[in-house]
Every structure is written in structure tokens, then in C-alpha cells.
Amino acid sequence: MASGESKTAVVAAIIGNLVIAASKFVAAAITGSSAMIAEGIHSLVDTGNGALLLLGIKQSARPADQEHPFGYGKSLYFWSLIVAMSIFGIGGGMSVYEGITHIQHPSPLENPAWNYAVLAFAFAVEATSFRVAVREFNKARKGARPLEFIRSSKDPSLYTVVFEDSAAMLGLVVAFLGVFFGHLLENPYFDGAASIVIGLILMGVAWLLAAETHGLLLGEGADPALTRRLTEIIASDEAVERVTELLTMYMGPHDLLVNVGVQFRRGIHAEAVHRAIHRIEERLQAEHPEIKRVYVEVDSLPKGE
Numbered sequence: 001m002a003s004g005e006s007k008t009a010v011v012a013a014i015i016g017n018l019v020i021a022a023s024k025f026v027a028a029a030i031t032g033s034s035a036m037i038a039e040g041i042h043s044l045v046d047t048g049n050g051a052l053l054l055l056g057i058k059q060s061a062r063p064a065d066q067e068h069p070f071g072y073g074k075s076l077y078f079w080s081l082i083v084a085m086s087i088f089g090i091g092g093g094m095s096v097y098e099g100i101t102h103i104q105h106p107s108p109l110e111n112p113a114w115n116y117a118v119l120a121f122a123f124a125v126e127a128t129s130f131r132v133a134v135r136e137f138n139k140a141r142k143g144a145r146p147l148e149f150i151r152s153s154k155d156p157s158l159y160t161v162v163f164e165d166s167a168a169m170l171g172l173v174v175a176f177l178g179v180f181f182g183h184l185l186e187n188p189y190f191d192g193a194a195s196i197v198i199g200l201i202l203m204g205v206a207w208l209l210a211a212e213t214h215g216l217l218l219g220e221g222a223d224p225a226l227t228r229r230l231t232e233i234i235a236s237d238e239a240v241e242r243v244t245e246l247l248t249m250y251m252g253p254h255d256l257l258v259n260v261g262v263q264f265r266r267g268i269h270a271e272a273v274h275r276a277i278h279r280i281e282e283r284l285q286a287e288h289p290e291i292k293r294v295y296v297e298v299d300s301l302p303k304g305e
Helices: 003-033 034-058 075-104 111-141 146-152 156-184 189-218 224-235 269-288
Strands: 240-252 253-264 291-299
Touching: 003 034, 003 156, 034 075, 034 111, 034 156, 034 189, 075 156, 075 189, 075 240, 111 146, 111 156, 156 224, 224 240, 224 253, 224 269, 240 291, 253 269, 269 291
Parallel strands: 253 291
Antiparallel strands: 240 253
């Protein structure tokens, strides 16, 4: 997934969420709706999360230096985890708290037409942001099934925006139902219940994001299909007897580290081994440009061979 695709989706989400958050808080102040306060918190949190993702994308592109010899690629994973924690704690937690408070101390809705107008406006803006995110997401997955792509992707920035926008649109539907039924039945408890449901939706999305980011932050390796292909490329070299071990780890969304143990054929000279190592590196990187570093460990042949 190119960083440009990620940035396009993230910037669109930031702009949309900032506009929506302001309108929701205005409507909440006028009507006293708990669901609108929850939605305003949701959009404000999403705005901040977009800024954190942009920071992660920028930091992950920094070149390696003496302090971080393998680069800063994992910065994106760190900030993605912070985003998940923000959605869970601030967005979800405050929405649930606001809903419980409203149920304990209910107050009738005033001027619900403001809520409907803002919800309609927010849905239109959110839908635009969602279309941009889905368009860039579809470009990146290149025909792969969405769930398979999310599981295999090493760049969480784009599907994070898709998850957030999906939760936002679902939250808007829940907020509308809470306001509508609360006004229709003159029962303010619907409004508080909607706020709690919105909070639970946000917590669920946060859990999914944290689960996907967890493996990347710890040091996730290449998938089995790619590992097999890398082994085939190495084993096909004329100087290689066999591949004894292949270890991989993503140091960033587009930065794969490969460490391979190789037994070379008996009788070849050191210079031939040196040339073979260069051939292996070139072939791996030519077919898979995301491989930035290849370390070849020369293993001796077992006795008797």
C-alpha cells in the first residue's frame, strides 16, 4: 500500500470529522441530546486519531540512523495502537458514560429538528470521506478479499480509516434512531441508550484495530506463501545446497527484513560464495521490492556429506 494512498484517505477523514464534530456539538448544545454529545465526542476523537496516523506515516518514512539502524517504520504501528486506545478509552468510554448519566438524569429533547439536520449533514460528509477511504482501500488490496487483505496488510493506516468511517456511519444511524424514538415516544431514555450503543460500537472497533496492530508491533513475519517463495528463490541458486532456516520480520509497512541460513555446495571457493550471496540478495529484492535488508548466514555442511 503506497503511503500516498494512506495519506489521501487520512486527510479526507480529518477534514470531514473536524467539520462534523463542530456541527454535532452545536446541535447538542441546542437540543441537550446525549446521543449528539456522544457523536460529537466520536468525531472529535476521530479527528485527533487522523492526526496521529499522519504523524505515524511521516515518522515511519524517516531514514535509518545510528540510533535506529533499522529505521523508523514501526512508528506507524505504535501510533496505530495509540489510536485504538484513544477510540476505546476516550471515544467509547466517554460515550458510554454520557449515556449512563443521561439515563440516570433524563431530560426532554428540545428542538429535535436541529439534530435531524446535523445528522443528515454529518452523514453526507461522512459518506464522502468513507467513499474516499474505500476507494483507496480497494486500490491497495488489488482484488484480494477485504478480510484477507486486512489480515495480511502491514500498513494499518488505511483500514483504520475504513473502520473508523464505518463505525461513524453506523453511529449516526444509532443516534438518529435514539433521537427519533425519544422524540416520537417522548421517552428520553432512548437518547441515553443510543449514546451507550455508540460507545460499545467504538469499543468494538478499537478492539479490532488493537488486535491487528498487536502482531505488527511485536514483529510480524511474512505470510507462509511469501516465505515459501523466498525459499524457492534462494534454493534455486546454482551455488546453494539447501536453505536451513528463513526468518523474516516487517520493520515497517514496506520494509521486510530477511535472515536466511544457507548451506552452499561442497567445493566452491569463498569468492563464489560471495558472488552467490549478492545474486540471492538481488533476486529477492528484484521480485519483492519491500525487502530492504537480506542477511545470509553461511552454514557448514554436516559431517559425512
